[in-house]
């Protein structure tokens with residue numbers, strides 16, 4: 001099995017460029033299905049989930065090829081409207097292809113998306129929204145048979161501001177007749193990026209970033225070039241790495257506006273965070289302080305995706321920090337692994353109480369999920385001795401090259417690949 005070997009105790013110094021955003025590019029790749037013409041995605045991250053999306057696109061008949069960090073996709077000709085069960089299971093966000101296939105083909109056939117290590121992740125809001133736009137969807141033994149010869153725009157009020165449901169309905173709305181209004185829409189920066197991409201290709205979408213997104217459907221979309229936004233969770237990970245190990249890092253291209261909930265906490269803990277158009281700088285000297293309670297919430301609240309990496313940064317803080325995870329039922333699986341490294345964390349339901357310890361020590365640990373895996377690396381940077389982080393397939397879903405980036409920041413980190 002591949003593993004990362006990290007020797008902690010060395011402050012980070014240096015600069016890294018932040019990769020393109022996973023959670024932005026996945027719905028954008030689904031959106032390419034709406035476009036007749038070539039799309040060129042700049043700063044497209046090379047990740048397991050992106051490769052899975054490419055396999056889905058190719059299975060539908062699209063052309064997709066890499067040119068460096070640019071991904072070219074051409075969906076001018078589609079040969080299929082179904083996604084196989086094995087492709088659907090590869091990643092949870094495969095469900096966002098549903099709205100796009102329906103908009104383009106008027107029908108779709110796929111299975112329920114893959115199970116998830118974060119706990120139950122229903123898609124009821126996706127399906128209810130698509131039905132409201134006129135899709136007939138039959139769920140049959142885990143298979144979704146969808147027919148929508150005429151999608152019609154209307155207002156859809158989401159019971160909760162789901163990121164994926166907002167994206168799915170934006171894509172379906174592009175293929176609907178008339179205006180689709182999504183109320184209580186998710187406001188994440190990735191929703192704004194999807195809107196910008198669609199509009200760059202000729203769509204008429206407004207309101208992303210607010211609770212109401214309006215899509216004027218029926219526009220013919222054309223190809224174009226689009227730069228994917230920088231990944232705010234990767235940036236949050238490296239900020240937390242600097243807080244954990246100490247030192248001074250510069251994250252080129254990171255956008256401070258997307259990260260204010262995270263940087264506010266780091267500043268409260270004693271880090272100096274500054275930013276300009278080029279990126280974000282974080283300086284951390286000495287032991288950091290515990291933070292006021294962290295409650296995860298939809299954007300602009302504290303991101304659930306940064307909960308684990310922040311927790312890892314606070315393991316040696318002076319004092320106690322309380323975390324409340326409000327998005328997912330099972331997002332503390334990293335805790336057991338962090339405890340192996342000497343962390344003092346008590347979990348009760350959705351609350352985790354982290355009491356800073358003097359020392360962490362290296363251990364053999366396993367990634368339990370994507371961000372939890374990154375958190376183990378953040379903690380390892382501050383631990384005495386060597387930490388072996390295994391089960392890297394989770395990290396590879398969302399980080400282009402964690403070893404390269406932390407190595408560029410001066411960490412002692414080596415990746416051992418599994419023997420074939």
Ligand code: EPZ
Nearest residue numbers: 023093121122123124125126162163164165305327328370
């Ligand atoms: C997106 O997942 C992200 N994934 C997740 O990132 C992120 O943790 C999450 O948003 C929250 O910010 C991608 O963008 C690919 P949701 P998504 O629908 O869209 C409930 C990472 O580490 N809900 O906003 O699946 C749901 O159970 C990942 O990069 C329903 O009840 O999240 C959850 O409690 C993991 N019914 C809440 O809404 C639905 O139909 C928010 O989920 C849909 C969601």
